[in-house]
Amino acid sequence: MNNVFVYCEIEGTTVAEVSQELLTKGRKLANQLNVELHAVVAGTGIKGNVETQILPYGVDKLFVFDAEGLFPYTSAPHTDILVNLFKEEQPQICLMGATVIGRDLGPRVSSSLTSGLTADCTELEIGDYDDKKSGTHYTNLLYQIRPAFGGNIVATIVNPDHRPQMATVRSGVMQKAVYEGEAKNETVYPDVTKYVPAEDYIVKVLDRHVEAAKHNLKGAPIVVAGGYGVGSKEGFDMLFQLAKELHGEVGASRAAVDAGWADHDRQIGQTGVTVHPKVYIACGISGQIQHIAGMQDSGIIISINNDPEAPINKIADYVITGTVEEVVPKLIKYYKQNSK
Amino acid sequence: MSLKIVVLAKQVPDTRNVGKDAMTAEGTVNRAALPAIFNPEDMNALEQALRLKEQNPGSTVGILTMGPPRAAEVIRQGLYRGADTGWLLTDRLFAGADTLATSYALATAIKKIGDVDVIIGGRQAIDGDTAQVGPQVAQKLGLSQVTYAEEIMKCENNRLTIRRHIDGGVETVETPMPVVVTVNGSAAPCRPCNAKLVMKYKRATAPLERTTDMPYANLYEERPYLTLTQWSVADVNGDPQQCGLSGSPTKVKAVKNIVFQAKESKTLTGSDTDIEDLITELLNEKIIG
Numbered sequence A: 001m002n003n004v005f006v007y008c009e010i011e012g013t014t015v016a017e018v019s020q021e022l023l024t025k026g027r028k029l030a031n032q033l034n035v036e037l038h039a040v041v042a043g044t045g046i047k048g049n050v051e052t053q054i055l056p057y058g059v060d061k062l063f064v065f066d067a068e069g070l071f072p073y074t075s076a077p078h079t080d081i082l083v084n085l086f087k088e089e090q091p092q093i094c095l096m097g098a099t100v101i102g103r104d105l106g107p108r109v110s111s112s113l114t115s116g117l118t119a120d121c122t123e124l125e126i127g128d129y130d131d132k133k134s135g136t137h138y139t140n141l142l143y144q145i146r147p148a149f150g151g152n153i154v155a156t157i158v159n160p161d162h163r164p165q166m167a168t169v170r171s172g173v174m175q176k177a178v179y180e181g182e183a184k185n186e187t188v189y190p191d192v193t194k195y196v197p198a199e200d201y202i203v204k205v206l207d208r209h210v211e212a213a214k215h216n217l218k219g220a221p222i223v224v225a226g227g228y229g230v231g232s233k234e235g236f237d238m239l240f241q242l243a244k245e246l247h248g249e250v251g252a253s254r255a256a257v258d259a260g261w262a263d264h265d266r267q268i269g270q271t272g273v274t275v276h277p278k279v280y281i282a283c284g285i286s287g288q289i290q291h292i293a294g295m296q297d298s299g300i301i302i303s304i305n306n307d308p309e310a311p312i313n314k315i316a317d318y319v320i321t322g323t324v325e326e327v328v329p330k331l332i333k334y335y336k337q338n339s340k
Numbered sequence B: 001m002s003l004k005i006v007v008l009a010k011q012v013p014d015t016r017n018v019g020k021d022a023m024t025a026e027g028t029v030n031r032a033a034l035p036a037i038f039n040p041e042d043m044n045a046l047e048q049a050l051r052l053k054e055q056n057p058g059s060t061v062g063i064l065t066m067g068p069p070r071a072a073e074v075i076r077q078g079l080y081r082g083a084d085t086g087w088l089l090t091d092r093l094f095a096g097a098d099t100l101a102t103s104y105a106l107a108t109a110i111k112k113i114g115d116v117d118v119i120i121g122g123r124q125a126i127d128g129d130t131a132q133v134g135p136q137v138a139q140k141l142g143l144s145q146v147t148y149a150e151e152i153m154k155c156e157n158n159r160l161t162i163r164r165h166i167d168g169g170v171e172t173v174e175t176p177m178p179v180v181v182t183v184n185g186s187a188a189p190c191r192p193c194n195a196k197l198v199m200k201y202k203r204a205t206a207p208l209e210r211t212t213d214m215p216y217a218n219l220y221e222e223r224p225y226l227t228l229t230q231w232s233v234a235d236v237n238g239d240p241q242q243c244g245l246s247g248s249p250t251k252v253k254a255v256k257n258i259v260f261q262a263k264e265s266k267t268l269t270g271s272d273t274d275i276e277d278l279i280t281e282l283l284n285e286k287i288i289g
Helices: A017-033 A051-057 A075-089 A100-113 A233-246 A254-258 A311-315 A324-338 B040-055 B069-080 B099-113 B133-141 B195-201 B217-222 B272-284
Strands: A004-008 A037-043 A061-066 A093-097 A117-121 A123-131 A136-148 A153-158 A165-169 A186-188 A204-210 A222-226 A249-252 A279-283 A300-305 A318-321 B004-008 B011-013 B036-038 B060-066 B085-089 B118-122 B144-156 B159-166 B169-176 B179-183 B229-231 B251-256 B266-269
Touching (some): A004 A017, A004 A075, A017 A051, A017 A093, A017 A123, A017 A165, A037 A075, A051 A061, A075 A100, A100 A117, A100 B159, A117 A136, A123 B251, A136 A165, A233 A279, A249 A254, A279 A324, A300 A311, A300 A324, A318 B272, B004 B040, B004 B099, B011 B069, B036 B040, B036 B069, B040 B144, B040 B179, B060 B099, B069 B085, B069 B195, B085 B099, B133 B144, B266 B272
Parallel strands (some): A004 A093, A037 A061, A061 A186, A222 A249, A279 A300, A300 A318, A318 B266, B004 B118, B060 B085, B144 B179
Antiparallel strands (some): A123 A136, A136 A153, A153 B251, B011 B036, B144 B159, B159 B169
């Protein structure tokens, strides 16, 4: 009872990295609250294949639901599993990836349990809360912290009265690490038919194509990111050249993605990818909070902007005042001349 | 077969233009201080709804929205593009709702509308980016759901075939109706307003939008379609405890404007010397290889 749960997402028999990142975070929260970390995973033919990808992250108890029809994911059976399991287990916290699956499943579960859910959190902490209206003092609540309102502010959300306190977190926001402390590492295999009525396998997946990611933006040591100041799709070609020279990857701000200059999967920020590169070169990015949330932990930040007052300059190590058009070709030129 | 289609649409503050008075002291959004627009992904949903209507003669499309009286503009925008009707959920009791209380209100309204085959909305609204309301409405109505939809490809034998985005790819799913569908911004853009429909509906208003000295009072008597349906909590048999702030399990503890921790930064110009010096420095310190 009252434990911390993480829903582990899978592709075939591979556990998603974001789920492992959340297990590491979940372990820390469980230690702070002095409770156990539990994990739940559901799929087809996963028994014996997923345990070693989950238990090392400090899991005390793992629930493996293995049955036909649980992979590929569809909404209703996975909802049934979580809702019925949570009715038995009464967790206080449930975390899941802010992926397509997590964002499909989380709201359905929260609606069924009438518990609160906060999407796309960038930080999770434990703390107290005073309800001014009722005068009630709450201890050890989950602070769900996220940029809100188009990234113009940062809000701390709490769910004082409803359990579990649910939150989704994007891939890359938390860092995964094998747990070095002691965990119970128990695994159980519940009978799926007791959790999912047969008539809930209602949506049929007719066809499915999943491709390996075309780039490794999340893990790239150097990221060249473009914003609205890049000005055009052609402008982005220049960023690709620079990234190629530096053996890095190209990212983009939401404004540049919305303008159609870069693919959606290159978006950096709260509603995109979070990166932690050694060097982050921000080209024509003003630096909205929602973008900063996805790159502020970069090693060295270089900002190229013709506006010396651009908010991103405040967190930059090097500020180059100039246009992207002017500066990026020079970076390429002098890198070629001086490297090796 | 003819379908009864309900589009969930939201009037949202244009978060691209936010001023200092955008938040109230309680930490909720001060909508009155901001320009209001039709949530972009709800427009993509409207287009899918209108296509479904065209492919299935006899079908109807209605716009369901919750908000202050001025949110009726969302219904008008729908009517201008080919929707047949609309419902405005408006009541002070709905105010301050989080996603759960919002989905409760929408679900009760959908029950009142009755016999709906397809409920379709945008994947998420730009003021919250949560993507929660669609699935929560589906759960409250006990319906299946298809999120992240790109295109409704087929409607046959009381089932829809839908192409949707998943992480790293696409899949095609088949779902029975009734169903809740949420549509991505990358789906087909919505058609523009039709000039004839604009002429027909431009004076359509919800009763609460009207003032006593309206010059078109007689028009509303002659043309009933110019009076938009407006529902309160009581009209949809809603439980006030589950609406608005009191029906919201999530509370905003704190809201702050971010102050970036200023670093000591070097400022350079775009001149050749400055750029070359920077590159040499980064290379010498092995920051880049």
